[in-house]
Amino acid sequence: MGFRDYGGMTRFSGKAITIQCLETNQVLRETLDEAGEGRVLVVDGQASKRCALLGDILGAKLHRNGFSGIIINGCVRDTEDLGKLPVGVKALNTCPVKPGKAPVGTKGEPVTFAGITINTGDWVYADAGMFS
Numbered sequence: 001m002g003f004r005d006y007g008g009m010t011r012f013s014g015k016a017i018t019i020q021c022l023e024t025n026q027v028l029r030e031t032l033d034e035a036g037e038g039r040v041l042v043v044d045g046q047a048s049k050r051c052a053l054l055g056d057i058l059g060a061k062l063h064r065n066g067f068s069g070i071i072i073n074g075c076v077r078d079t080e081d082l083g084k085l086p087v088g089v090k091a092l093n094t095c096p097v098k099p100g101k102a103p104v105g106t107k108g109e110p111v112t113f114a115g116i117t118i119n120t121g122d123w124v125y126a127d128a129g130m131f132s
């Protein structure tokens with residue numbers, strides 16, 4: 001599936017919180033305002049490479065609010081800054097295009113990509129070999 005590491009940590013773990021969205025990251029933005037409590041965001045962006053769902057600003061919030069990391073079936077941007085954060089960020093690729101802001105998507109529903117289904121509350125253990 002070709003997931004790559006863009007965060008400062010390649011090993012991270014925590015309880016999953018699942019999101020599905022397509023080329024818009026408003027549901028992700030709102031979720032990042034919660035207390036992370038070591039959780040891992042698992043975002044099914046449906047493998048779109050047309051825009052990035054996370055960049056330096058949301059990445060900083062991910063760290064500040066106490067999430068362990070994020071796994072995105074989609075793209076990120078601002079990767080130089082993401083790499084300085086002590087959180088995990090796995091994504092398919094980079095894309096310079098910003099996402100839409102429409103509040104469209106699901107949160108807390110099971111997501112399926114890379115051949116596995118992840119539910120909110122599942123424990124996720126990520127390392128450098130994950131999904132590669």
Ligand SMILES: O=C([O-])CC(=O)C(=O)O
Pocket residue numbers: 025052053054055056057058059077078098099
């Ligand atoms: O614009 C966005 O939503 C993504 C982004 O670049 C950031 O989080 O810095």
Ligand SMILES: [Mg+2]
Pocket residue numbers: 055056057077078
């Ligand atoms: Mg940015």
